[in-house]
Amino acid sequence: MTALHDLGDALAPPALGGSQAEPPLDLRRRVLTSVREPSRSAGVYGRRLALRLGTVGAGAVAVAVLVATNSGPGADPPAGTTLDAARVWELAAQGAAALPAAGPKDRFAFYETVGFNRVLEPAKRYGTRIVPPDLPPVGTLEGPQVTQVWHPLDQTRDGYFKLLAPYNGRAAILGSHPGIRVASGTVKDGTLGFFGEQVDLPTETDGIAAYLYRDSGEISREEADRRAFDRIVIMWLPQNVARPQVQAAVLQAARRIGGVQVQQQAKDAAGRPGVGLIRTDNNVRTELIFDPKDYRFLGYNKVTTVDDPTRHMKAGDIITSYAIKRFTYVEKIKQLP
Known part of the structure; x- marks a missing residue:
């Protein structure tokens, strides 16, 4: 839906050395639904959306960047040669098209994900309150947090999420599910729901490209490309x-x-090797990772390319990382494959 896609733009990590603003309040209200818990005091503070996306620890990504241009796709290269970016996009598109169809709308997509997150900003104090509560110091790497999600194919219905122990984070790390909101790290499961208009994304290339580059008339092509890449990776x-x-x-x-x-x-965040497509903007390298055999989407990383002493980070440290460990379709909430 439009609100979810727009929220992705608000979640991108700030340029290092800068600060990260909260997503616009009206956008948060349109997108989010609260986690419904059996017992939760109305006075609990820290009702802050867990918008921090996962990360893996420093040095967890082996970087071998081969500069390539977006030329047209060709035949598969011989063993030992490199792929260009256009060919990787093409192979990933072919792999996606070969995936099984979802089936009836009353089913649920089951995801098991793993995420890591580095704390970039301190908790904020409002009088005697600290929001969010018990946030670790800036620079702390939280994770791995394994999460199971039952995502409704019919998004007029509610889904469900469950964080698995150990609970490595003060809030849910759910990069692909911004409909989830938690009060604090003590929340282990809850309802996943959506508000807003359901957008039927086009399934032809020109229509998708137009939507990717929407609202880009008054910005540079480089910034438009950055936005388009982040929209694909994060959302x-x-x-x-x-x-x-x-x-x-x-x-x-x-x-x-x-x-x-x-x-x-x-x-990726699960430790699996893959082929990455990357862009570097604002001192952050974004890595979109595919399986090296069938080119299915595995996950993504965001990595700092500069030292940032104020956040206790060095070049090469991961800011955020997210991976889908397994995925299938089930008939009902809480059903495991």
């Missing part, structure tokens, strides 16, 4: 795993994004 691929044709169209349209390079030795 469109994680949110549309259950919609193979949308995924395929998104990946085909993504070949138009400039400044994309190939990272042949990437690693």
Whole structure:
């Protein structure tokens, strides 16, 4: 839906050395639904959306960046040669198109994800209150947090999420599910719901490209490309795993994004090797990671490219990381495959 896609733009990590603003209040109200708990005091503070996306620890990503241009796709290269970015987009689109269809709308997409997150900003004090409560010091890496999500194919219905022990984070780390809100790290499960208009994304390349580059008339092409890449990485691929044709169209349209390079030795938050497509903007390298065999979407990382003493980070440290460990369809909430 439009609100969810727009929220993704508000979640991108700030340029290092800057500060990260809260998402606009009206946008948060449109997107979010609260976690409904059996017993929860109305006075609990820290009702802050857990918008912090996962990360893996420093040094967890083996970087072998091979600069490539977005030329047209060709035949598979011989063993030992490198892929260009356009060919990786093409192979990923083919892999997405081959995924099984979701089936009846009353089913649920089941995800098991893992995420890491580095605390970038301190908790805020409001009089005697600290929001969010018990937030670790700036620079702390939280994770791994494994989460199970039952995402309704019919988004007029509620879904469900459950954090698995150990609870490595003061709030849910759910990069692809911004409909989840938790009060604090003590919340282990709850309702996933959505508000707002349901957007039917086009399944043809030109339509997707137009939507990717919407509202980009008064900004530079470089900034428009950055926004388009982040929309794909943070929102469109994680949110549309259950919609193979949308995924395929998104990946085909993504070949138009400039400044994309190939990272042949990437690693996701689950420790799996992959092929990465990367862009570097504002001292942050964004890594979109695919399985090296079938090119299905695995996850993404955001990595600092500069030292940032104020946040106790060094170049190469991961800011945020998210991976889908497993995915399938089930008939009802809480059903495990």
